[in-house]
Amino acid sequence: MSNVIQLQDVHKTYHTGEVDVHAVRGVSLEVSQGEFVALMGASGSGKSTMMNIIGCLDRPTQGRYSLDGIDVSQLDRDELADIRNQKIGFVFQGFNLLARTSALENVELPMLYSRQRLAGSSQRERALKALDAVGLADRADHKPNQLSGGQQQRVAIARALSNQPSLLLADEPTGNLDTRTSADIMGVFQKLNDQGITIVMVTHELDVAQYTKRMVVMRDGIVVSDTPVANRLIAENELRRLQQEQKAVQLAY
């Protein structure tokens, strides 16, 4: 299987004032197509820096990074923007939807910046399809403030999918959500992964990482462990379990 992500001895050093901060000191990592990886680590472990590099928001100071077969470590700002547009779909912790803009328009946003232009109608069609994939086709005209947290994150996932990227990159996607909604969102990710979409998710929560297939743990700028997930949680089952628990609580009172 081809590698979506191929990192070779990647370093990232920040020059802040007098001292150099070595955020990432030699990470090599390969992620194949169809994988579902959790990138874990405590704060300061370098996982955010890694995620910025993987997301083409930042360039490594040293090392090589190929995304979908393209060496992106030497690209300039504009070229990186195009790569992000074409190859990567972002899902953030804070949803990061445009306020006072309908769900549909939010999902259309990446298409507006595409180099190859789509007609307005096919753009809309694709956005609706993406919304349908996350189960929100009926909320297309809603503004973010009319949607719940879980729904907002679904819109964000739909936006990430709209340009049919090679990689879905999620940064603490459940950080602002309760347990039930978290399971719900992880269910969406699992469903998308089952359809063959490669997902890398940055998180510090072990129970969320349990939904993925592979766990990469970082500490002090290096990868300390890289293991398949043993007891993988299935979102559907978890949701059922949570429902039963709630019922049990209700019965107890």
Place this chain on the structure above:
Amino acid sequence: MRYFVIIKVAFRALRRNKMRTILTMLGIIIGVGAVIAMVGIGNGAKAQVKARIAALGQNVIQVFSGSINQRGVFTGFGGAGTLTVEDAQAMEREVPGVVAVSPEVRTSQQIMFGNINWLTSVMGESIDYLAIRQWDLADGVMFSEADTRSAAKVCILGKTVADNLFPDDDPIGKTIRIRNVPTKVLGVLKPKGASMFGSDQDDVIIVPYTTGMKRFAGVTMLRSINVQAATADQINEVQNGIADLLRQRHRIQAGRDDDFILRNQQEITETQTAAMDTMTALLAGVAIISLIVGGIGIMNIMLVSVTERTREIGIRMAVGARGRDILLQFLIEAVALSSTGGMLGIALGIAGARLLTLIKEWPTLISADSIIIAFAFSAAVGIFFGFYPARKASQLDPIDALRYE
């Protein structure tokens, strides 16, 4: 990114903060409004001056008897008394390009009809005078060549004189007394209004120049000669021809000063419009300063907007917006702000100019040029003052922008 979408997004962003948008626009509205109104006033005044100068007649050259040096003493303007009827006749005969000539004498006289009397200026002219000045009769006829030859006691009344002397009657055919000389009224002129120096051009009586010289002024010399050139292009040529002719006839040696003065309309027009242009430029200058102040207001608010929307910029960049896309978005927003302000300002300026015409009776003239220039200038202000904030937005780092709270 499609321009249509950018423009839509820009107007949506402006609608979001209505109060702020309106206040920011106000600077541009006032600036553009001031430019339009000020230039309108300037142009109006210029057009009025031009109209008054045109009222002097068409392609007219005036020849005045000038100052001469008599044993070291200069006589004043018109003091020389050097122009003769023969000079006038010679001009018509000998200078090419001359189509009409009217020798002129002027005197101030008390006139009477019945028990009404009136002090007015009596002008002796030739029969071509009305044609030279493009002045039509409202009623009656002009005096004839025969009247001129015989120094007939006939006259033409200006509107003001006719109104004062004959409040109820028809003046044609009546006999009035000028300096106690009974004179028959042949015609009444159409009103011409105030001259550019403010005097009433209709407060006048016109008689044949022969009558004026012999019977009223008692002079043998002319005050001036009105000459009409065939075309505007020939004015200079004709003027030079007249000068040569007069110097020759008056036997003025080379190197000596002329004993006459030549004036033409072009000169008067140029002096007057130059003054008006200076005024217009001054007014427009003040207005443009206010437009620039308005532009600074736009820059200020765009900087605030960029800071407020840092996160939005981060999101757009994360999904693939290039720096150029962001630059364009904010630039178009600034231009939308300033050009909308510009359009409202144009409306305000036109309304203001109309109001000034209505209330203060100032003539104003709004030209299409000034509207186009004002609009283009307001858009340019948007680009100029919007560029720095837009560039700042486009250079944000997407990581920092996304993390911005």
